[in-house]
Amino acid sequence: MRIPSGLQWAVALAAAFAASGAVVLLAGRNPLGVYRALFEGALGSTAGLAEVGVKGCPLLLCALGIAVAFRTGVWNIGAEGQFLFGALAAAWVAPHLTAVPPLPGAGVVLAAAAAAGAGSAGVAALLKQHRGVSEVISTIMLNFIALGVVSYLVQGPLMEAGGSYPQTDPVPEALRLRRLLPPTRLHSGVALALVAAVGVGFLLLRTRFGFAAKAVGANPRAAALAGFPVARIRTAALVLSGALAGFAGGVELSAVTYRLYERFSPGYGFTAIAVALLGRLHPAGVAAAAIFFAVLEAGSDTMQRTAGIPSVLVSVVQGTVILVLVGLERREWLARGMAQ
């Protein structure tokens, strides 16, 4: 897979900011003022920078998982659902662990989250391997199923004791991930995400599995002929992908929200697809793209407050960057991916 040239990047970013600038003009505001508010909001204060970390953490973890899958030629659209299942498992396990010492306890919570994400991706993997069901469709279905299951549980069996809100009991304080810089929300989960990025980078670039995965994604016939177990590698990539998204859900729960409720995810799992694509499925690129997106997300609140432009403007930037990069690259990039 080719990394886009610096020029392609520059053109894509310029086009994206120009396009969203045009939208801002249409909305009757000054684009420069809006962008200043955006970047000042994210980068102009400690609180803003901390928020970049908070937003970047789930984006990075989910996008890493998506990168693992997409590189292997497995189109996992289900990070959103896997993220929710992860959070759900964490929320369900955490209250039962009051007797466990904090550190292993938090570990169990996060492991449960990763396992739940992996399990839900595993359903799609099984359907693909044994019944030939397209993972694109099955992971989309599982997204909706996750939404429904969460909705039911937070209003039913897992609803907080005594409370009247449709949300779960909070994660016991001892099991929460530490806040690093109170009063900001920056938490130690961000460090875990960075470690995960290094780990996934190592896995993809330095191990036999990563090598085989890349070969399977780029040319499954050649990979099969070279003796690689293509179906097993695809399954492993999808399950690992789900584990990372589930882990992200667990981190978000035990570091940021502490509780699970219906609108738990603002669409991290979907945005992460864009992050992974923008990072060209390369771990370092994904990390850079996650930071870029997190800056946009973190600054968007300030932008909305001070410049009066709604935060969804960043979606215009995100969408345009991808479209322009795809347009610049013509047919080479990823075009073969879906062929299997």
Added chain:
Amino acid sequence: MSEAVLASLLQSAVNMAVPLLLAALGELVSERAGVINIGIEGKLLAGAFAAMSVAYVTGCPWAGVAAATAAAAALAAVAAYLTVVQGANQIVVGTAINLLAAGLTGVLYRAQFGVTGAALTVSGLAPLRVPVLADVPVVGAAFFEQTWLGYAAFALVPVVSWFLFSSVPGLRVRAVGEDPAAAEAEGVAVERTRLGAVMFCGVLSGLAGAYLAVVYARTFIEGMSAGRGFVALAIVVFGRWMPSGVLAGALLFGLATAIQFHFQAMGLAIPYQFFLVLPYGLTLLILALVSGRAAAPAALGVPRARGGQL
């Protein structure tokens, strides 16, 4: 369950089914030609926004419908150019289209109508009552008190069916989705056929968005497509890529959504989320039982390599 509850349940089921049916019929034609549109969600949203704002400004819901098709078609044109002409990955482009549409509609909506919580309402399309039939108990109001968009959606089922299976362009669509190389060797213009199919899907998802804005809600809410584009993708799979199957799927998904709103009145002991999840679980189950790829067009999602089979 009383007859009144049943009638009202059925009516909202049909109302929920109409936009799903429109979008899914468009997606069906596109997938039959070999192109999958993850971006259908964004096209729906863009259609809904365009319909609402133009209807609001002009006071004419018909103008809104026209604007919706134009907006969705514009997005479809971008996607079609990138995926069909340039051979870009269809999932990548669809994801970007969804982001773009969410951003554009969100920003423009607030710019135009402010952040006011008070929902703006527009004059919607008036329902056309079919005499006599609309008075049939239970089903009458559901099926025969629709707007023309609703009737159009149902009428499109046989039309699409006829197009695909009894017309020459439809035959080309199917050939291109099954085996583009063979079709090309037979003189079918593969690119043009696929472009046409994607644009058709764009227009229909625009209509679906218009229905949401000027018939169903009579307003616009950010993100009001609420996953219906993805549901349309599911319905096409559920319907085994057949128009009649798509109709059944749309009605089932519509009914499942409607039950959520009526379950209290119906006095059911099952949590409403069961119905939220049911159609998706059912789709998965059906896919698992009848092996997945069997009915899908063979070249679905595969960009065409240009220049024949050398």
Added chain:
Amino acid sequence: MDAGLPALRLRGICKRFGSVEALRGVCFEVRAGEIHALLGENGAGKTTLMNIACGLVRPDGGTMELDGRGGFPGSPAEARRMRIGMVHQHFTLVDRLTVAENLALSVATASWRLDRRAMAQRALDLAAKVGLEIGDPGALVGDLPVGARQRIEIVKALAGETRVLLLDEPTAVLTPAEVQQLFTVLRRLRDGGIAIALITHKLREARAVADRVSVLRLGRVVGHGDPKAMSDRELAALLVGSALPTAELQHAVGKAERLRLEGVRLTPEAAPWSLAVREGEVFGIVGVDGNGQRELFEILAGLRRPAAGRVAVCGREVSRFTPLAMLSAGLASIPPDRRADGLVSGMAVWENLVLNAGLLAHFSHWGILAARDIRRFAADCAHRFRIAAADVDAPVAGLSGGNQQRLLIARALATRPRVLVAVNPTRGLDVAATRGVYEMLNEFVAAGNSAVVISTDLDEALEISDRVAVLYRHRLSEPLERPFAAEEIGLRMAGIWR
């Protein structure tokens, strides 16, 4: 015979694909009411020539005239409007459409309507006019046997007022009885005034049905004439070339058996394949595409499990047919299509050099790649096998065909196999690159190993093999020993058994 203007005349046609000159100034014509056979081996350029005439390929040079009017068709649709019909070697039928639908697809109609009954009737009428049996027009093409599909292809090509009919190896999949039927049809069409170009590699067929024959070899027409006035031997000599190199080989063939196939069958009904390859030997298997090469390769590469029979590598029977099992048994393979099956074009040279489960296991510890060892290995390979890459980090797609092929062989050899199976190892390579590949093979067998070369190129098989067997219609002949009677083998490839 109509002695007027040729219906179709191609002059000075040139076409290059990358570094390969497929056609070098070919002239070919067909008159109305004539069957003109174009004879040639695989890779001679026959199909490319026909694809140019039917609008699928644009030539680099030359002219085309149809009934005196100049110009190449720009697309298959235009060719059809010019009333040129083509029956492709690989069917261009859409499996999941019905017979009638497939026929309707190719016929340009003004009407939008696709009347099922009328469509079915038209299909039957067309078939009746041509005199071919197509069965139920409502049947799905994918459910039909190949003979029936072939007939539909021909009916399709004749739909509309076709003036020129091009057929590319139409008999490859037919039974002898079906072939006779086809020839009867072709003769009738000819007598009806249609110009027919028949591409084939089978001498007997050309002789049986053609009024004129041209022989294409390596992109040039090397002879033509009346097939009835030419002997099989003359034609075979033209077909395979005159200067057949039968230089002495230096192979020291030993006694030990490296590879043995015993009664291997693709399907329970198929003819059994048996062969034994000894140490130090290059064993050639020649035949025209579609006669079982692909299947034989797939069995040897572990991609396909035979229905019956035994395969033994170095005396040990293979029980699992997976690529990895074959590799660990000591058999490495080089696939027929370098780009599609051998290389990963998005990867660098060094990555492609270790793209093998066995090699990769060797170059990793606990699943972690030994990057330094791999790079040393890759650089060493590139140097030893003269893979001309700027460096091992360069993308493999930038290499020339010869370098790509050397890379594949280098990789296969790195697994230290005792048997190497290669399919068309020099297809598309120039003379120097071909030499290089042969040297690698010779060196390999000189170390007491064996190679199986499955090739459609008779020259190649004869030049490097110690023994050659012919694969024709999924039947594997007894091996022939050196010195080879080239004509004999040529005749066998063309389906004439002595």
